[in-house]
Amino acid sequence: MTHKFTVLIIEDEKNILTFVSKVLKKHEYKVLCADTGKEALSLIGSQCPDIILLDLGLPDIDGSSIIREVRAWSSTPIIVISARSAEKEKVAALDLGADDYITKPFGTSELLARIRTSLRHSNRLYTESSLYIRPYQCGSMLLDFSKRILTIDGEEIHLTPIEYKIVAYLAQNSGKVITYAAILSNVWGPYADSDNKILRVNMANIRRKLEKDPAQPQYIYTEVGVGYRMKEDEFDITSSPSAE
């Protein structure tokens, strides 16, 4: 018997709701739909979905207050669907506890990839055994967390301690967007200066060490105004959610 993941879609635009739920059903997810915030909150409470897709612009409740309310008692992954191109709003949603965001219009493959990534990261919480510390691998890059060594094509890349911390943090969250603020507080501590210039200088140096062409990166992508996203760990892509 295959266990299906339950996805709750909160979206007031009916056509988008139809299209997303069709795609997800095709890919072996169980789909719940809500077109108002109130309905969504009661569904989250009663059905406990495995992942939530949330449109920020709902008719009755502000999207961010839904994130706040859910985060008060649950760590269920939330992917924000945002029609607005305003970076500030995305950052605000991420800082409130949303796991990732996807901007309208989005393709089906992009949506499925985001859902997979978020599910994978949420499941990691339950498997905190030391065995789970396995290297990050993507293309020819290998990052061994226990030895703190990064290699590309078998060749060791020398990183400064700060650079290693940044890359390791991104690799642990590979596939997910990580805001500047999250990296700053994780690497430099909670009292770090909110000016992200130091991070961006470090990032530029990392890029020069890792990428063949820094303007067309293969491993670490920039989401301008929001943060960075490291390419998804290839180890997990092979195990699709339906196979579990």
Add this chain to the structure above:
Amino acid sequence: MKNLLKNLGTTLMFLAVSSVLSFLFFHLGNKNPANIALFYILALILIALNTDGYVYGICASIFCVAAVNIFFTYPFFKMDFTLDGYPVTFLVMLAVSIITSTTTTRIKKQKEILDERERKLAETEKERIRANLLRAVSHDLRTPLTSIIGSSASCMEDYETLADEEKLELITNINEDAGWLLNMVENLLTVTRIQDDSGKVKKSPEVVEEVISEAITRMRKRNPDIKIHVSMPQDFLMVPMDATLIEQVLINLLENACVHSQSVKPVDLTVASEEDFVCFKIRDYGIGLDEMQLPYIFEGKYTCNTVDSYRGIGIGLSICKTIITAHSGTITASNHENGAEFTFTLPKEREYEYDA
């Protein structure tokens, strides 16, 4: 209310200052009331210049006459209307304040009228640009919409009779046109980010390579197999800009170079850092630009003489121009021996310079 307080304040301040000066002058030995009256006349002129309307000036002149009479002419601290020439002093002071008030009021009114006229002119100019843009846009939007509506309708109506390949073709068309529409709308949205009143943008320092990489990533979403060759200086380079807008410029120019040059060779994007500005050069190796249209290329009228004329690049280029101008940069287009070349610059600002 605030205005009233301000006027009252100015009046009282000038009167107080002139009174203090007069008393000092008087106590230092000069007992000539004519000299002291001069202080008050100066105060009157300043009051009339710095307040609105006549009332303050007239009140001040009455005060001045009274003050000179009471404090500085014998008998001191007593009103004495029998002094010689008293009506003359009063009239002169009144006249001074009224004339000055009239002149300043008139000047102020004229300035207001001029400002108003200028604002109206600027507004009509803005309206005209907006109307032109709207006209061009609605024309450009209607064509792909016609195709989308037509294709989807025929798909629904003849669902049974159409072969699978035909359906697929129609749906592919819909998808393509929708993608084109999205590009258009994104272009238009960027324009709204340029602040209306000042025509300037909100700048923040951005890493050049990050902006370029995001532009290329976004463009690959729609055209996965385009080839771009980027060369840029090794140094860490930060330039103040609105990243979303500059991304749009890069996307527009790179996409033109890839799609309209009718060439499969990779497009070159070169970034060079000069003393005061950063220079971006996009060079393709295709058919080049129409020399005849070159001078008007950024005015939103350039059209390709290829078959699919609605996929013109006019609006995209005029939006590039708007964005770069709002950044106080320059943008130029030219042909080189093997194709077309677009160059734009963004000014560096001293305070943003960073020694990495």
